[in-house]
Amino acid sequence: MNRIIFLALLLISCAASAVTLDDVQRSFASQPVVRAKFQQDRQISGMAQPLHSSGEVLIAKSKGLWWQQQHPFPMTLVLDDSHMAQIMGNQAPQIITADSNPQMFQFNHLLRALFQADRKVLDENFSSEFTDQGNGQWQLVLTPITTPLDKLFSTITLQGDKYLNRIALNDLQGDFTEITFSDHRLEPRKLTHEEQQRFAF
Template identity: 30%
Template sequence: MDEFIQGRFQQEKHLKGFSFPIQTEGTFAYLKEKGVLWQAQKPFVRSVTYLADQTLTWKPDGTLESAQKPDMMERRISEIIMALLSGNRSILEKQFTIEETKQENQWQLILQPSQIVVKKVLSEIHLSGRDFVQHIKVVSASGDQTIIKFDQLTHHDNLPGDYCAYFSSSPALPCAMSSH
């Protein structure tokens, strides 16, 4: 059985030297232990799937534009994103010191990098949510901030067929994802 979560996101990037944030919104889909599909719809259309072994970029019509092998830093960032979305503390604890607070059915985590290679890129990450991550704030080592809010979350036990190709390691081949 595959765990599949989808919803909407709103993202703001606050970059040093800029007066206004860069705002993006769209949809996302997360397939446990496989990857995350990020589909920006505003201010422009762009779809990217982040898998452990590659990054897939999609054309607006849903056909594959490019498949790239991530470099070491991209793999590390992808691993962190997957761990954040899945709540995989064991992976996060290898890279960060974690401070956790809970109030009723709400939780919050503050992650501070414990490894030098991560400290070069990130200052800290704040996460909060209930059943799933609803808010992420990433502060880069340079002071830039990215804030992502998730809503309209739905959970499925299996991957809907129309998402299959987006999570295939060989998207040019017919989609044949296995169910666990």
Template identity: 65%
Template structure:
């Protein structure tokens, strides 16, 4: 579950072709709503074939993050400051709150500081390795140096242009997860009524 939180929130932190953390923060602030399609390929040690999933995500600064997996099976995840809701087809939603799992939300708050491009937090928790690849392309390598991230990941690599295109997570278990984003869009700048309803509390 923590791996899922990390990769989802890193989508937000990297939504910019930023050369400096200040530029990254400015770009994030100018994009209140981000929508994209995703393909996730997870290669697990000992398994012959990778696990592939596809779907859509929505990130809203005020409401949080909505992740909708369509294949190989429907799964919906909502994450905000107070709760995480996971829903699978035919099952009641599972709700985790800060009160019921404070450790997870301590980790969540660290990542929220990360996607807000808090320079102090970023440098405390990661060794940074930024490369300008030319033609507006960039790559940012993050090597965790503090718990809990350094207990989970060896390295996280982010690649993109105007938007984040790819996240690669190399974890301590020998597994690798690659998230490819496409059709990233920021219009309309406000949530539609249908999008706003996605963040309504679970009944």
């Protein structure tokens, strides 16, 4: 009898600690600024070797997304609600606006939603399968249900714990992209002066 009671209590404890998508969204919402390193590996159909790139990423809820590729060549992308700037090396930035390229900004909106686990945006664009993998780990498999996403991707898979650790993109051309994040930093919780300047364009 004692063993049965123990097992029942263990099951209740496990159920109570299971991670949900709402938990992930609340956790991400409590992170106004996230800084991390990234490594991206892209396997293109027909190519023997994957393409590797790496750098730094900054996600600020109040500003947007700053993505700086450092290897194999320098490139910076800055995304906010109405602009996207791409800077190659020391060249002048190329700026695209939401008015001039609305499809690009649909992807911009989506990308920020992925990093912030924005439930509303995800539910509007995907069917989802969320799995608690134990020890605070989770996985979210997204299947596009809106155009043009359903014409480009078969699935987008997110994995993480209190941070987003991995994004895997399976596209309909047979290509596969994996982005892993490490060395997450939440402090300082506000952008520094130098970081604010990254969004001034």
